[in-house]
Amino acid sequence: MALRKYLPWRFWGLFFLLILASVLTGCAGGGAQASSWFGLTTRDDLVYLAGNEQVYAVEIATGTQRWAFPPEPDRNIGPFYTTPAFLDSLVVVGGFNDNTIYALDAESGQEQWQLKVDGGFVEGGVVDEAGNLYIGSSDGDLYAISPEGQELWRFSTSQRIWATPLLADGRVYVASTDHYLYALDAAQGDLVWQFEAGGAMAGTPALLGDTLYIGSFDNRLYAISVETGEERWSIEVDNWVWGGALATEEAIYFGDLGGNLYAVAPEDGREIWRISTGELGIRATPTLTDNVLYVGNEDGTVLALDPATGTEQWRIKLEGQVLTPILRHQDILLVSLLRSESKLVALKAENGQPLWRFPPPTEKK
Amino acid sequence: MWDLLILDPMINALLFLYGLMGRSFWLSITIFTILTRLILLPLTLRQQQSAQAMQALQPKLQELQKKYGKDRERLAQEQMKLYKEHGVNPLGGCLPTLLQFPIMLGLYQAIIRVLGTTPLQLLDLSRHIYGNAATLSRLLPLDQSFLWLDLGRPDPLYILPLLVVITTWAQQKLMTPPATDPQSASMTQSMQVMMPLMFGFFAMQFSSGLSIYFIISNLVGIVQYYLIGRKQPAPAPQPAPAKQAKGKKPARSSRKKKSR
Numbered sequence: 337m338a339l340r341k342y343l344p345w346r347f348w349g350l351f352f353l354l355i356l357a358s359v360l361t362g363c364a365g366g367g368a369q370a371s372s373w374f375g376l377t378t379r380d381d382l383v384y385l386a387g388n389e390q391v392y393a394v395e396i397a398t399g400t401q402r403w404a405f406p407p408e409p410d411r412n413i414g415p416f417y418t419t420p421a422f423l424d425s426l427v428v429v430g431g432f433n434d435n436t437i438y439a440l441d442a443e444s445g446q447e448q449w450q451l452k453v454d455g456g457f458v459e460g461g462v463v464d465e466a467g468n469l470y471i472g473s474s475d476g477d478l479y480a481i482s483p484e485g486q487e488l489w490r491f492s493t494s495q496r497i498w499a500t501p502l503l504a505d506g507r508v509y510v511a512s513t514d515h516y517l518y519a520l521d522a523a524q525g526d527l528v529w530q531f532e533a534g535g536a537m538a539g540t541p542a543l544l545g546d547t548l549y550i551g552s553f554d555n556r557l558y559a560i561s562v563e564t565g566e567e568r569w570s571i572e573v574d575n576w577v578w579g580g581a582l583a584t585e586e587a588i589y590f591g592d593l594g595g596n597l598y599a600v601a602p603e604d605g606r607e608i609w610r611i612s613t614g615e616l617g618i619r620a621t622p623t624l625t626d627n628v629l630y631v632g633n634e635d636g637t638v639l640a641l642d643p644a645t646g647t648e649q650w651r652i653k654l655e656g657q658v659l660t661p662i663l664r665h666q667d668i669l670l671v672s673l674l675r676s677e678s679k680l681v682a683l684k685a686e687n688g689q690p691l692w693r694f695p696p697p698t699e700k701k
Numbered sequence: 702m703w704d705l706l707i708l709d710p711m712i713n714a715l716l717f718l719y720g721l722m723g724r725s726f727w728l729s730i731t732i733f734t735i736l737t738r739l740i741l742l743p744l745t746l747r748q749q750q751s752a753q754a755m756q757a758l759q760p761k762l763q764e765l766q767k768k769y770g771k772d773r774e775r776l777a778q779e780q781m782k783l784y785k786e787h788g789v790n791p792l793g794g795c796l797p798t799l800l801q802f803p804i805m806l807g808l809y810q811a812i813i814r815v816l817g818t819t820p821l822q823l824l825d826l827s828r829h830i831y832g833n834a835a836t837l838s839r840l841l842p843l844d845q846s847f848l849w850l851d852l853g854r855p856d857p858l859y860i861l862p863l864l865v866v867i868t869t870w871a872q873q874k875l876m877t878p879p880a881t882d883p884q885s886a887s888m889t890q891s892m893q894v895m896m897p898l899m900f901g902f903f904a905m906q907f908s909s910g911l912s913i914y915f916i917i918s919n920l921v922g923i924v925q926y927y928l929i930g931r932k933q934p935a936p937a938p939q940p941a942p943a944k945q946a947k948g949k950k951p952a953r954s955s956r957k958k959k960s961r
Binding site: 432495 | 828
């Protein structure tokens with residue numbers, strides 16, 4: 337009663353308006369640091385990771401930072417989702433909000449050139465033998481770029497390209513969220529064929545023999561003829577297939593956003609095994625080395641599995657989310673983390689025990 | 702709980718309407734906003750009735766202001782007495798607004814999420830689609846283009862933010878009841894300036910899909926006012942029914958007197 341006496345209802349209107357303002361601002365991420373997953377690439381003894389507003393080069397043996405670009409986070413740069421690609425001695429990344437490709441010296445992190453386009457970048461590019469870079473953008477275009485940073489050609493699709501292209505036998509295969517997988521002539525960018533799926537595609541197609549394998553947001557995995565672009569078979573799964581598939585002679589391995597990991601037969605999609613890794617999704621493409629299959633999911637669980645049976649060898653729960661493929665370098669697994677104090681963690685490949693974290697966690701008092 | 706009751710139904714409804722409207726997201730937002738405003742119509746009507754009743758009490762409130770202006774406690778007591786005598790709840794205009802608050806917030810979040818402008822937003826969206834219905838998933842990503850706009854980004858020409866400011870101001874002007882005292886008048890005046898500017902600022906910062914929601918919502922509010930609000934006879938404040946006067950309210954009133 338006392339409040340109502342001294343504070344008329346208009347006050348409450350203004351009060352809730354201010355709450356609304358703060359909630360809306362918070363919801364839209366206004367004022368917050370840009371967030372993105374971290375793409376990883378290794379070369380020699382360094383791992384390169386690009387995420388949020390910086391690109392880092394880190395020593396694989398120790399987790400020590402070699403350089404960062406820019407040295408301090410800059411809100412006008414990035415955020416970076418892309419997996420770094422190499423153009424000879426340059427490491428190339430694309431920013432999402434600033435629509436810019438940066439070519440950095442791999443040794444020092446110094447910027448060598450940049451190219452601004454009409455849309456942001458989500459996945460990294462691929463480089464051919466001549467050093468040309470092929471990279472898709474949110475403006476719906478696939479760009480072919482020379483080693484010097486000049487645009488050679490571009491191919492337009494009607495929606496965002498959020499997938500790394502596949503380069504094979506003089507062709508570029510790229511998936512677009514416009515529901516099409518495109519096969520292009522790498523030299524000129526001419527369309528060879530296009531395949532329409534039932535939903536958006538954001539993974540890199542996997543090539544095995546004369547078949548491409550790719551998942552879609554319509555809860556399906558497709559097998560497509562590399563020559564004609566015709567569907568060979570498709571299977572339905574429980575949820576969106578965002579990440580790329582891993583294709584081997586024994587099985588096609590892929591995950592869905594329902595947290596399921598599948599192994600299916602390359603010839604007809606018959607299920608060999610499937611396991612549930614948890615309720616949260618698998619976006620990252622699985623990794624297979626030394627007959628061990630590694631996969632991470634959105635709740636931060638990393639699993640090592642027998643590729644023949646799906647039997648678990650070990651698992652570890654990390655703080656944060658694993659959204660990008662796990663890399664193996666000798667006997668070290670490199671796992672990037674989203675929503676975690678550390679952006680990168682190195683694990684022992686044999687048992688998953690952490691070796692180091694980058695940056696190291698702050699000591700709790 | 703928020704996701705289950707508010708956000709997920711809104712996201713799926715927006716997607717369903719998007720499919721129904723021939724994959725036009727601005728139409729989907731428009732239809733959804735109109736439907737939401739229709740569902741909220743009873744609340745809006747109560748708000749308008751309360752505002753009109755307050756308006757009708759103005760002369761008497763001003764008299765009280767003149768009479769007890771220097772004694773704030775007495776003034777408040779007399780004002781409350783007047784409200785009770787005429788069966789008017791001074792918070793009657795505020796309550797419906799508060800009830801609209803979660804719906805407005807949910808709509809805002811739903812529009813942002815369903816656009817899936819960034820990869821993380823799209824990843825999050827996959828968890829909100831019912832049963833991960835492949836039918837709705839097939840509609841993604843939404844076609845965000847409309848006229849010169851990318852509905853996932855702010856309007857580069859600032860036309861929508863300007864329309865947001867104008868329509869918010871117009872709706873505020875129509876719906877706000879007159880102030881009862883100088884303090885309230887000053888508050889009302891600052892709200893009528895601040896609110897449109899604040900929403901205009903949102904429109905400049907956030908996706909233009911949200912600006913469409915603001916504009917349509919304001920326009921529907923204005924149309925509702927002209928179609929329904931003005932036709933209703935301003936409820937002349939009536940003395941509260943005898944039963945009510947002898948029942949709860951006098952009892953509360955007497956308790957108040959005792960406590961003082």
